[in-house]
Amino acid sequence: xxxxxxxLRFFFVLSIFVILVLSIFLxxxxxxxxxxxxxxxxxxxxxxxxxxxxxxxxxxVKKNSILINSDEINFIVTDFKNEINxxxxxxxxxxxxxxxxxxxxxxxxxxxxxxxxxxLAKHDENYMPPEVKAAMEGx
Amino acid sequence: MASLIGFNALxxxxxSSLVIGFFSVINFRNPKKLDKKIIPLTxxxxxxxFVSFLGLIISFIASDFSNETVFNNSHTTKPLxxxxxxxxxxxxxxxxxxxxxxxxxxxxxxxxxxEQKLEYRLLTLLFxxxxxIGFFVFLLKTSSPFNYIYPIPxxxxxxxxxxxxPALAIHPPVLYLGYVGTSIIFSSALSAMSLxxxxxxxxxxxxxxxxxxxxxxxxxxxLGSIWAYxxxxxxxxxxxDPVENVSLMPWxxxxxxxxxxxxxxxxxxxxxxxxxLSITTFTLSMSGTFLVRSGILNSxxxxxxxxxxxxxxxxxxxxxxxxxLFIFFFFHNRETVYxxxxxxxSKETSILIxxxxxxxxxxxxxxxxxxxIFLDVISSEKISVGPPFYHKLIVPFLIPFLLAMTIGPKLKxxxxxxxxxxxxxxxxxxxxxxxxxIVVNLEIKFLLNSILIAFIFYLFFISLSDLLVKRLNxxxxxxxxxxxxxxxxxxxxxxxxSNEVITNLKxxxxxxxxxxxxxxxxxxxxxxxxxxxFIGKFIIENTTxxxxxxxxxxxxxxxxxxxxxxxxxxxxxxxxxxxTMNLVQNKEYLNxxxxxxxxMLWIWLSILMIVSGGLISLFKx
Numbered sequence: 232x233x234x235x236x237x238x239l240r241f242f243f244v245l246s247i248f249v250i251l252v253l254s255i256f257l258x259x260x261x262x263x264x265x266x267x268x269x270x271x272x273x274x275x276x277x278x279x280x281x282x283x284x285x286x287x288x289x290x291x292v293k294k295n296s297i298l299i300n301s302d303e304i305n306f307i308v309t310d311f312k313n314e315i316n317x318x319x320x321x322x323x324x325x326x327x328x329x330x331x332x333x334x335x336x337x338x339x340x341x342x343x344x345x346x347x348x349x350x351l352a353k354h355d356e357n358y359m360p361p362e363v364k365a366a367m368e369g370x
Numbered sequence: 371m372a373s374l375i376g377f378n379a380l381x382x383x384x385x386s387s388l389v390i391g392f393f394s395v396i397n398f399r400n401p402k403k404l405d406k407k408i409i410p411l412t413x414x415x416x417x418x419x420f421v422s423f424l425g426l427i428i429s430f431i432a433s434d435f436s437n438e439t440v441f442n443n444s445h446t447t448k449p450l451x452x453x454x455x456x457x458x459x460x461x462x463x464x465x466x467x468x469x470x471x472x473x474x475x476x477x478x479x480x481x482x483x484x485e486q487k488l489e490y491r492l493l494t495l496l497f498x499x500x501x502x503i504g505f506f507v508f509l510l511k512t513s514s515p516f517n518y519i520y521p522i523p524x525x526x527x528x529x530x531x532x533x534x535x536p537a538l539a540i541h542p543p544v545l546y547l548g549y550v551g552t553s554i555i556f557s558s559a560l561s562a563m564s565l566x567x568x569x570x571x572x573x574x575x576x577x578x579x580x581x582x583x584x585x586x587x588x589x590x591x592x593l594g595s596i597w598a599y600x601x602x603x604x605x606x607x608x609x610x611d612p613v614e615n616v617s618l619m620p621w622x623x624x625x626x627x628x629x630x631x632x633x634x635x636x637x638x639x640x641x642x643x644x645x646x647l648s649i650t651t652f653t654l655s656m657s658g659t660f661l662v663r664s665g666i667l668n669s670x671x672x673x674x675x676x677x678x679x680x681x682x683x684x685x686x687x688x689x690x691x692x693x694x695l696f697i698f699f700f701f702h703n704r705e706t707v708y709x710x711x712x713x714x715x716s717k718e719t720s721i722l723i724x725x726x727x728x729x730x731x732x733x734x735x736x737x738x739x740x741x742x743i744f745l746d747v748i749s750s751e752k753i754s755v756g757p758p759f760y761h762k763l764i765v766p767f768l769i770p771f772l773l774a775m776t777i778g779p780k781l782k783x784x785x786x787x788x789x790x791x792x793x794x795x796x797x798x799x800x801x802x803x804x805x806x807x808i809v810v811n812l813e814i815k816f817l818l819n820s821i822l823i824a825f826i827f828y829l830f831f832i833s834l835s836d837l838l839v840k841r842l843n844x845x846x847x848x849x850x851x852x853x854x855x856x857x858x859x860x861x862x863x864x865x866x867x868s869n870e871v872i873t874n875l876k877x878x879x880x881x882x883x884x885x886x887x888x889x890x891x892x893x894x895x896x897x898x899x900x901x902x903x904f905i906g907k908f909i910i911e912n913t914t915x916x917x918x919x920x921x922x923x924x925x926x927x928x929x930x931x932x933x934x935x936x937x938x939x940x941x942x943x944x945x946x947x948x949x950t951m952n953l954v955q956n957k958e959y960l961n962x963x964x965x966x967x968x969x970m971l972w973i974w975l976s977i978l979m980i981v982s983g984g985l986i987s988l989f990k991x
Contacts, residue, residue: 261759262741265756266753266755267753287752300874301873327954
């Protein structure tokens with residue numbers, strides 16, 4: 232038979248291994264659940280299946296599209312090929328303007344309407360989020 | 371003129387690095403040369419970099435727009451304070467600041483380590499000079515702060531207005547003191563390992579650097595967080611934004627290192643942990659700079675930047691990691707006494723357990739921060755990882771973490787039983803019933819939260835009673851642990867009791883919700899030196915009829931032409947009232963956010979309390 236020490240060490244290594252596998256599984260699982268994908272208006276129009284998960288939509292705010300009343304803000308996000316209507320209640324960053332880049336986070340109502348719960352702020356007037364840049368270039 | 375002097379001083383500084391390297395190698399076994407020649411040389415190097423830094427500051431103060439950095443980041447109408455802070459508010463200047471602190475720290479290290487072995491001091495100096503040379507080359511090659519432009523522009527582009535803020539003016543220097551402090555720990559650990567010099571004395575001597583870096587890093591993160599709270603106008607203090615995570619990761623590693631170094635000092639255990647953590651901490655600090663500056667991170671904090679710089683730091687970073695791993699595998703003597711020296715119930719075991727938890731938290735943050743980059747590279751799919759990911763993976767594991775944190779300090783070194791069992795059990799019952807009372811009264815839905823609250827209270831009461839009973843004995847540790855429990859309590863109650871209203875209003879409008887009535891009284895316009903200010907006056911009435919006047923501000927800066935919101939915050943001991951006002955495309959409606967945030971002040975105070983624990987530990991004999 233093996234000595235007590237060897238057995239102990241075996242269990243120690245085994246338990247560390249089990250814990251490691253479990254935590255990797257846990258991390259990956261919750262990563263899968265909590266990841267937010269970024270889409271351009273064209274990708275949403277052209278995608279075969281309807282996205283139910285939380286999404287980010289990015290592009291340009293279309294000229295003369297911002298409508299504001301006391302409850303909500305409506306605007307159109309465009310990548311110059313397709314566009315999508317965004318309905319938003321919440322805080323607007325100061326750099327949110329027509330003709331500038333925008334990233335909105337929320338859920339799709341249908342293929343033409345997006346209900347946003349957050350508009351992401353930018354800190355630099357010359358800065359364009361990389362995804363928006365890519366979306367504009369039609370990647 | 372100042373730029374020219376600055377640039378030349380920088381080149382002299384780089385040359386002196388080579389001279390120092392040369393002298394330390396040829397005088398490796400000659401004790402007299404170190405104190406007589408090499409220390410003055412490192413001082414000279416520091417002076418060169420200091421002159422260079424001063425040159426840049428003077429160029430900023432004088433608004434010398436022939437200097438590209440000044441042109442890009444300054445403007446004549448900017449107040450003097452922000453002209454100076456603008457020096458490190460940009461990429462080039464902030465790297466020069468890194469370098470300045472690097473050279474200052476190695477000089478101080480040599481002065482403060484006179485009782486240590488000569489070879490160890492010289493080798494540490496050599497490792498540090500490798501880092502310093504790397505930064506010199508990086509600075510001169512890809513991001514010189516002294517580039518000349520011709521024809522000389524009349525006016526600069528101005529500093530991003532959200533950076534024109536007192537907290538953010540001192541945030542980078544404080545954070546960098548923490549980051550760069552870890553470089554000394556890194557060099558020293560590598561050199562101690564190569565010379566097989568890791569001992570209780572070494573632990574005692576490097577502990578000062580570990581604590582100092584940790585204090586600055588914590589304060590730096592705190593300042594950034596306070597700034598984000600009132601300047602970004604989201605009303606939160608932590609967003610799990612990649613740029614924030616990047617500063618949190620070295621903090622996890624450094625906090626773990628603080629505990630390990632104590633074990634090493636007392637018991638000569640956990641040598642490998644100390645080495646690995648020293649390497650990890652510095653690597654994470656460097657990667658922090660790399661990720662923030664290279665533009666790889668897709669973050670709300672990202673400013674425009676340049677890929678060549680990222681590549682350079684990446685190569686530099688990998689060579690340093692490679693070097694340290696090489697030394698680790700070839701020079702490090704494993705602990706041979708490992709097996710029989712850990713008893714299940716001992717201080718070192720509980721520290722070891724929490725080491726693993728800390729590493730787990732660190733990995734979670736690392737995965738959440740890097741996974742989007744990874745996925746973008748392999749599949750060009752753009753994603754982001756939100757706060758729920760972190761909360762879900764970190765919060766449940768805080769429970770065993772808190773338990774080890776509570777019980778651990780009650781245990782003795784080597785082997786111990788639990789003394790005062792009755793006390794521990796009584797306190798646990800008190801915490802549990804208190805948490806059940808809170809949970810039942812407030813209808814918190816989650817079982818997990820109530821267990822968590824119970825364990826936080828447990829840590830809180832035990833640390834508090836130790837603080838009161840034992841007074842000076844273990845004061846530092848009790849302060850820090852009490853601060854940590856207070857910190858978690860404030861966060862939890864803050865998130866449970868927060869309340870907010872978001873609406874769009876015109877002047878004269880009134881908004882009615884269940885809890886508040888908000889009336890937009892008027893909008894006042896004022897002209898300042900470099901911005902135009904609009905101050906709104908809002909009258910808020912709550913259900914009990916108390917009224918409150920809030921006056922958030924909107925600023926439109928002239929150069930660059932950017933609007934920023936200045937939150938109006940009424941702070942008292944128990945709750946913050948927070949209001950921001952945002953502009954939407956010059957429409958007549960303004961976007962209003964009113965929040966009630968309980969215990970905000972306690973979040974900041976508890977962090978200061980944790981820091982004070984570190985300070986006490988640093989200054990006690």
